[in-house]
Amino acid sequence: MAKVPSAAISRLVTYLRILEDLEARGVNRTSSEQLSEEAQVTAFQVRKDLSYFGSYGTRGVGYTVPVLRRELQQILGLNRRWGLCIVGMGRLGQALADYPGFDEHFDLRGFFDIDPAKHGLSFRGVAVEALEHLPRAVAERRIEVGLIAVPADSAQSVADRMIDSGLRGILNFAPVVLEVPKEVAVENVDFLAGLSRLSFFILNPRLREEMIG
Amino acid sequence: MAKVPSAAISRLVTYLRILEDLEARGVNRTSSEQLSEEAQVTAFQVRKDLSYFGSYGTRGVGYTVPVLRRELQQILGLNRRWGLCIVGMGRLGQALADYPGFDEHFDLRGFFDIDPAKHGLSFRGVAVEALEHLPRAVAERRIEVGLIAVPADSAQSVADRMIDSGLRGILNFAPVVLEVPKEVAVENVDFLAGLSRLSFFILNPRLREEMIG
């Protein structure tokens, strides 16, 4: 299964979300056409994206919602729950700690902060700890993914400690380009970058149209 | 200036951030080489990205930090502040309301929520209002960009009201694909999608390497 465009992975996440929604609404059968409308891509795109990983539909018929949902979960690794920790329990970290959306596929197993004033605060029944506890927590609680919610100037050092502790994936909310070894996966979720892009697109509606997006 | 890859815009945002940082540290001169290291792209990429918009450096010498910073601000529309409002003052909306990073280029001019219990709460000296006030606020306070921090199932209806109110740009934190007319710019900042991708990349380090990212 080599040669998958990385943008395809993002679209798989979207398809999965749509399928989970369809399934919750009791829909049993769908098609590349329907998925493409919901995801706002072409039906070609949907079929091609799926074909990188296998054949999950029935020709002449379509896809069975629970079947395709399960396959996509499997592909994305969302057929199991991942252990997650948050470093940086400022307002953003706290808001994320209480965000209900994690529950489906992720389990919050640790909160860390350098500020002693935060230690002992509790979210979802889990206490905030000193950052020094990170390595042990990662090992003992099977934490695989770390979420960085600290200011930009300490994000790199937090990332370093996460990697030293054995985390293999980092979700980075700080507006910096992290340097990490290639075996560590990083996703940047920098909403300030999104805002900055918005201003450009508002100024250049014509150009944005040409870019399709 | 037609034919700009849309990914180039994201990189310009990164370059700008690096330049602001260099300038704050008193650095006056830089090069495509230095910028490329910080942004983790190639120097070719940096020069090409800039060349879509003009020639801002000096051959044989490099770039003058404040000059290039100003040019990028101009291109991205960040040489002025944008009026911003947040709809959905749950924990995420509240955390964002207090996030200091906005200040440089954005000005929070309104908070809205459907829940009357939230009305009157105040952040940064601005009170939370009923969603019904949105159209008037947009017109009277020059609000250009709206940030959606509501649950997925009400995100589309909030987007509709934002567009009716005259907002031209939407930063969407809800995990849904919004339907908007093409003259409205949307950025999705869905961190759950980022997490879901992470799980895939952790499972497939080999494949991720092939994808470069």
Added chain:
DNA sequence: AGCTGTGAATCCGTTCACAGCA
């Protein structure tokens, strides 16, 4: 000599047309 700026070449992702199967 040195670093930027850019047309041309290459690479990669998306689109397409249609083959394959129910």
Added chain:
DNA sequence: TGCTGTGAACGGATTCACAGCT
């Protein structure tokens, strides 16, 4: 017949080599 699955064509983005200034 109908919708999926996919090799081939296309187009857009990145890489490159070098021309252009200072």
